[in-house]
Amino acid sequence: MGKPLLLILFFFSIIFTFDAYGQRKNLQTKSISESITIDGKLNESIWNSATVATDFLMLEPDNGRPISSEKKTDVRILYNNDAIYVAALLYDDDPKKILKEMTQRDNFGTADHFGIFINGFNDGQQDFRFFVSASGVQMDCLATEGNEDYSWDAIWDSEVSITEFGWVVEMKIPYAALRFSNAEKQTWGVNFYREIKRDRQKYTWNLIDMKIGATLPQTGQLEGIENIKPPTRLFFIPYSSFYVENSEEGTDNKFKAGMDIKYGINDSFTLDAILVPDFGQTKYDNVVLNLGPFEQQFNENRPFFTEGTDLFNKGELLYSRRIGGSPSVYLSSTDENIIASNPSSVNLINAVKVSGRTSKGLGIGVLNAVTEKTYGNFRNTQTNETTKVVVEPLTNYNILVLDQRFNQNSSVALVNTNVTRNGEFRDANVSAIVYDLNTKNNKFNLTGDFKYSYINEYGDNDNQEGINTAIQIGKKGGKWRYNAGGSYVSKKYDANDLGITFINNFHGVYTNIGYRILNPNSIFNTFKINTNYYAEFQNTTGRLQKGEINIDFNSTSRKNDYYALAVYINPLETYDFYESRVDGRYVNIPKNIYSSIYFSSNYNRKFALDITPYCTITSEKNRASYGLKIAPRYRFSNRLLMNYMIEIYNQNSDRGWVAFDNDDIIFAERDRRTLTNELGLKYAMNPKMTLNLAARHYWSYAENNQYLTLQNDGTLASNSTFTVNKNSNFSTWNFDLSYSWWFAPGSQISVLYRNNATDFRTEIDRRLGNNFKNLFDNNLNNIFSISIRYFIDYNSIKNKF
Template sequence: MNEKLVAILILVALAKPVLAGNSDRTITAVRVDPPIVLDGFVNEPEWQRAPPALDFTQFDPVEGALPTEVTSVRILYDDHALYVGVICYDARPGEVVPQLTRRDRTSEADRFTVQIDSYHDHQTAFVFSTNVSGVQSDGVLSQDGNVYDITWDAVWNVKTRWYIDGWSAEFEIPFNAIRFSPQRGESYEWGINFRRYISRKHETVEWVIVPRTEKLQIPHWGHVQGIKDISPPLNLSLIPYLSGTSMFESSTGGVPARSSHEALAGLDLKYGLTRDFTLDATFNPDFGQVEVDQAVLNLTVFETRFPEKRPFFVEGAQVFAFGTSVDNTSLPLFFSRRIGKRPSLAFSVAPPPGGSIEENPLVTTIIGAAKVTGHSGSGLSVGVLTAATDREKAVIRDSQGNRSEVMTEPEGSYNVVRIKQDMKGNSWFGGMATFASRAHTLPAFSGGFDWNLRFSQGTYTLDGFIAGAHSSATVTKRDGLAGKILFSKIRAEHWLYTLSYDFYTRYFNSNDLGFFAQPHDHGGYVQLGYRETQASGILRRYSFSVVPEARWNWDRVQTLGLIDATWSADYTNFWNTVLEYKLNLRAHDDAERGIIGIYRRPSSHSIIASIRTDERRNVIASLTTEYDFDEKKRRTFSTFLSLTLRPASWMELTPLAYYERTRNLETGVFSGGRIVSVSYAGGLYSLFAQRDLDELDVAMRGIITFTRTLSLQFYSQVLLARGKYDDYKLLLSSRQFVQQVAPSPGYDFNQIVFNANLLLRWEYLPGSTLYLVWTQGRFDNVGDYSRPFGTRLQDAFKLPHEDVLLLKVSYWLPL
């Protein structure tokens, strides 16, 4: 009797699916010697010695139903690697959906995923996935399986094959790609789960299904047994690199065009200090970002947070997360982009009359960085990171040709320590400390404790943190505290709720090495939600929630009063809609938002609607529209459209467009990163006006994939924004103004930003990569609001520009 027939009989015989809680399900791994030949065919005699896992259950579209296709999984191992062989049977193999794309990109294709909790801590896991085209994806699950970090990369291999009954795959996962504690004299037991996705049916099946009503994922997986007489490898690998960078700046304002060229060599090192802890170090690193940040219009006093993209800091970033809770918020005491940031005084450099700026570095050079991360057998997680940055100088030439240097960033040292101890019931308690020191400035410290405590078999959680910071700011008061406490029911069939309170004292500032960009205030919210995961009719599932929230400053002035109601639904045609209504009650802006004194904001209403079409199609659309209005006759309309186009299985294009139109907004006049202040009657007051705003942001992302290891990515963006201020006035009190003559020149603006990025990526050997990158940036701002977007768009390619060309080659050298 063949395997497929056996599997069908098993499925028919199943009276009920294996749901969360039945985590006693096991699969046995069998030792092989010599190792199998990795070719994608699961037909060697060794595979037949391993018992198969056959009984999968639907997770989607019908949770708990029997799968429509048969899946078989077997596991082998030797001294060096774990091998997973999977056969994805399909009654219509010609309809299996392929897609060729770059590693770690989500693809709409048939795929199979292996998830391994090798620490067996029920909180973290390593993920290895392939689609039918053999495109690899890997990452790390944390927070019980609710947070996925796809930026983690390991060196492993997989081969796939099509054949008459479907497709198959062979995974080779070296033991140095995962982490586990040594087990002496006994066999290892690791958590494991398998997931298969059938694209044309939008069907996901799992070996052990964890229902959507379960917040905890990893604790309910099955286990792999039978692995013994192996040890965690004390691996050592080196990745030397060579890079060359050329920068070109076009002439502007009478300053002639200039160019610069730089060649670098450096080394990355990974070394297993013990069976539990690994050292990552980098010497003379090339930390230039190969992908540009998206340009945004920021008309607030708060800093915009851009994501980290540098591999050294991206890998293992979840270890250094602090204050994370089930509402997906955190307090970033460590924000890695502070290391190697743009020099603090770079914008203040100005040439003397008749002179010029010859050099003005855009980033701070990182001399070296190192981190130690790991997880002990007792459940202790540790992360230690240190980095040193060099002194940066701008070079200025005066009218006589004399050169001089101006320091724009002093030498710096940055250090982080993070520990977290697992506890019973999938709970944990942790601590963190940071220290930043720069020459000629005061040192800065921050630290705190955080926790995640689970009760009643994971039904309830008590999350929170308490933290303090001592900043380097040259002010009298440099110390502050922050804290949060959250209680939530996270496991239920229908009704869920959350109660949360947090605070940030007046002088809390963790920005020397962290990220804090919000008011110093306190407040909380209550969330009540209802969900139906197995709906009927045209609905597959839906949810509804109501969230009242209120906040106050430390003078007992209310700064936020909000009621938010949201409805979300998934349909049987695999479309999704979201409807949201927000009522902002009258509240106040204060000094935390850049205001001198107090300003009472009018009450306002927001209506938001979004729709997303079936993600299996070659054309996917997502549309979000919002309409806002307040009691002072402000009106805002905005819409965001995203399309995904797949003209071929090896090409994907994503055009994006955002448009916003605001009329008659009463607001502070914003210029140079702050709200303008004006002297009046012996005092200083904030300047207000009625602002009209138009914004158009158009972008295009795309990827062409030539092979599994060779791809070309591109990104371009044009951001157009113009604002006009009328009816100027000074804010005397929360509701009292005095009219002000329009200043000359005014504060109207008409901005254009153009960014372009082209990235050729070739993984010519496992772990070894060649990058060829081109980026271009253009920017212009004039005060003429009347110039329409069409004219400004024509100006884009006439503007001065800066081009960067980068070639980088790295080579993975395992020792």
């Protein structure tokens, strides 16, 4: 990092130190010896002696407006040696209209909610947030600025009751679910939250001023906590799973057992470990027909890699699907007598992460995972001999993050990722400095990073190094917001061993300006409009890769229907350096305009509808695409909800790479048709027991009308000699029927029936019935599984012995 950048960081760290937050409310609590039963009734007389937090203020949409007397909200807090107790009286002028859809845990659904935000260090860095709906469903998350991690689940108690004046919430939050210091007298940051769903109104006790971008420091203070000690945070979560899998190859039974361990190293740091992990019941991936030059990026659905990972996402160097993902080597053979078989993934042996933040604001995160040595096979069809080949050696993945926060909303972080593979396989290392500097009122900020990558190819003297750097400065508070920035990525930058990088060897500049209303007017509850200008150039040739003018508009009407419009204009011819699959070669991309309209009706209604038409028009004759996505939903009752989505997408005269023919790069002009259907059903038997169905059918084909040869100037010339059938006809089916029961705190029984199928062929058949027949004939895989996880708190074991 050069001297100019250091001077900029120093300058912003000095000028960004003034305090502009409003007055913080104070709530006094007191210690109790009486027992409190969590039943949502507030029968204990001790509640009457507690100080009341009231006078809530609106968060959205009319920021700062006091809550009406008819919706008065009173909150009390008491504590003892084990936990804090929260009681809330939520008045409503018509309790019959309180919305109370019953959902799975961490799903807000269509219901009223009450929540408490707790910061045990009162430092504006991280909130522990606990919510409960009017139907009794719990939601909880770890919140840092701009991120809420709902994959984090704590063990706490809550009950609600609907009354003649509104509804009542009672909570018990054990200290093991929180983080705080060992100080004899403590002051915590605290805020209370209420959402009145039918009015789409959100309130907080301490005002969160929406003109100020940072929300975490805008809390009240909880005083009066004395002589409490953080408990030992040691939890064991053993599990066992049984799988029965049936396919055309036969039936296979599998039993798995393992354990998750969570240990509080001290007040601030937690160790998470998984021993013999089992991710067999995670959500399926929405696989598509991918004809482009880049891999498809999938969401992370494995709980260990989603929970508490805010620190590890600094610098965007971690794509955790690499861990246990596809092997490094893909086996293939040109001998027609040799059949290659490749494993689709690598088994994870174990994984450990340690994360937390000191009282001085230093966040430290270490994640380490080990995957096993994995083989593919070559089989000789004449001799039936099989040869094993290592496709992925024993591999260690590691990420280290040091993130220093200051002034409650600014940070500078050092990040390092490392992948070490055993034997004659490549190793990789990426390091980064990431900074996010904000004024105290969070209106102005400077963000950026400097990343350095190093690849060690075994036996290669020309080891690869590369850099990736970006900087942005802007205003993000108030009605008018704007920013400008630039980026540079060298040709050899590669973070794909533990991260994901699609393109390199470019530099770009951009600017953005936007306007929004901060309070409702006579037409809109919310209104935003943004314009963005972006230009991207290939480093080697200086040619324009992207040149966009984007306009985005979105709003919410007074009836809480949502509208959005997007227009992306590419007024100049650009050059794609990746579609050719050959370094230095490019294809010309015509001028084009993309536009979409999005409408989403108010989900408070039993029937709601999302609809999105979109299209792209180019300057080339007949080359265009258009699509339509329709997603109705119907809430039959507070327990039963149905979602459905259908999307049709057509691409006419699309042009893309299909093959190499000696030295020629072969493209095709093709018509693409894609049909996607998804169905979801949720039935909640009670707040801890749900039945869910999820089904998806995806069908996409690309029919080549003519073959073309890529010329050196990026144009495409007709090709009459290449005659190989390179059509693509791809379909997938996924069906999950699952039952989930939280039978004890932190303990769950999950039963899953899953079937899936995939079909790919080069023959194009446009009949939907035949597509289903080809997909299901001798191709369906069925899995039935039962998984039991049991939560054990060391403190409960200690007390018994």
